[in-house]
Amino acid sequence: MNGTITHQFGRAFTGQGEKNIYTDLINEARKVYFIKSPPTFKLSDLFKQVGYHYVKRGYDIEWFYDPLHTDVIEATYVKSNRILFIQASHPVSFEPKYYGSTHHVISFYEAYDEQKLREHGGFLREKTLHSEQWLAKALQTLTTAKNIHDEWEVPYVDGMDWNGFDTQAEALFADTFTTLKFNKPSQRHHRLMGTLTPEGPKDHFDSLTKGVKRRIFIKGYPGSGKSTLMKRFGEHAESLGLDTQWGWCGLDRNSIDYVWLPELQTILFDSTSPHEYEPERSGDEIYDVKKFRELNENEGLLVDGIIGRYREVIVHAIEYLQVYCTDDETIRETLDTCVNNYKWQEIEMNLFQKIDNSSISK
Template sequence: MPEYTLNYYIRSNSARGYASFFESNFSRLRTVVRLDGYPSVAVADIVGNICADALEKNFHVELIHNCLDNSLEGVIVPEKSAGVINFPLYDEEEFSVAAILNDENLHQTFAGLEAARRHFAAALEIHDRWEQIYISNMDFAAANKLASDTIERVIGGNTLAKKGEQIHRFFGAATMDGSLDYIDSLTSHLAKRYFIKGRPGTGKSTFLKKIAEYACAAGYETEVYHCAFDPNSVDMIVLRELGLCVFDSTSPHEYFPSRPDDEVIDIYKTAVAEKTDEKHRSEIAAIMTDYKAEIAKATKQLARAKRYYDEVQRGLLSKINAGALGNMEKKIHDKIFESW
């Protein structure tokens, strides 16, 4: 059987607007089947059948999830250098027909998504205030040394005789059901996991970016997982050729060591002035309350968008001929598995 099946996202409704890493994941493939506006139930059948066949043939599988409701929206079969991806009607393509369709449910879907992003943006401004507390108490020299020491331990002088590559993704998403992640799926077959602990503003993302840049320069394929809330930040680096990952294991994706070789790297203890948490306890509590309130409002708007988009999909499904859809599924399946 294959060593692993990966689950991840390539899109996010973030505090900085709609973000997509479609190109990073699909431009490297020889065969790409692009579906436009297929109902999610049809996509799930197409993806599920490809996945089942790939696993039966002992191929690896990468399953791509929708950032709104966590449904399946794509699949990549690396051994075939082939993949399928669905672009929902609410996807923000520059020349999408959705923009000119006179469909009130679709208009309400866009309105819900835009409202959610406004609340996420408000939450990011609050989060920036939270970060300033720790930035003003940081020992940046100590943080830089910790990053250099970690790079030495993780990669050292190891290099590969090939050009490195970065692949950008999200391991989680802010969905209509709240924050979800696939860290377990992405790290289950790695021998070594480094858990980064810290606080907002303590440089966890900068720390991870330095490792990613060094690894790529050393010839490694580097999976770079961005923060779904703020895509400018990085939350995890995976180096499968070295069998390891380094990730930000703080809320909302807080994990703790559970294997013998798991290791914690604590930036807060190393580079933040003692008792910063205690000195700013009241201020931090107030910021957290405001932050969580905005996130809750955003989540509510995502659920609203999903309700309206369900109505759009019901309308589409009523017009689809089951036989024609079955024939299309077969053509897609054949194109994936007949590729080179």
């Protein structure tokens, strides 16, 4: 029987800069293969091959996608074996700590033709400098968006019925946890469900929750305590010995979009724009916090103005990401013309031999 594939993002463009969960994933893994190469699209195919290698043998895996090129895979994680294969030199560089034991480096640099690289060197340098400028503009614009979003929260925070909010939260906790208590330490894992991309906001909610029995859709306004509630929910679960998975927000790196409790098959999820979903199957329910704050007419006009400014800034951020994406695509495609495919395939074969030998030695 084949294993399952879950889709996630590994990085996000946020209002506080670029965020990734790869360091957490490296720490979570039992064994890590650090795959090193210049910027390339070819590693995505390798991560697919590795993923299918394990899926066909009954292992569940996760694929982590590039937020710039949303069909490009940056890492494959074999969940039950806790084996991670990660692109470790571009666009984020990671170095192994545990040489000779659980960390292994696979380098594709020797598969590049030095003469061809020199021929394209000047063009690649110019294009890289140009792309970095557009990424900086995109991130600066997202910082502006985050500041406007903070402004959007103020009218709701000031008038919330927090007593009613807390009473409803207590009922949720009592209903979910009852008298559960596990005699074991909890484990917290970190993921990124969604992010802003050159095509607009994207997420992998359907993939993440395809096997979850209870999905709780939080409906609320900015500043209505959704992220705080989910953090409290996760921390309470951990105090009972339950494992948790925290899905971090794609705009605010300090906020979360969901908490998943694998042992209870329950997810508490921020179901508001830009990842707004509705119940559609048995086990789905709405958790409404909108009812704890009603705006008057003047407050509504104020919020409408903020929303307009926020959406305009997000459009500009997307436009900048599109230019950055085009430059990055050109860089990768140019470098891919410099690859000696025979040497590349040889390195790939050596990697799969290591994988097979590792399986045999267990």
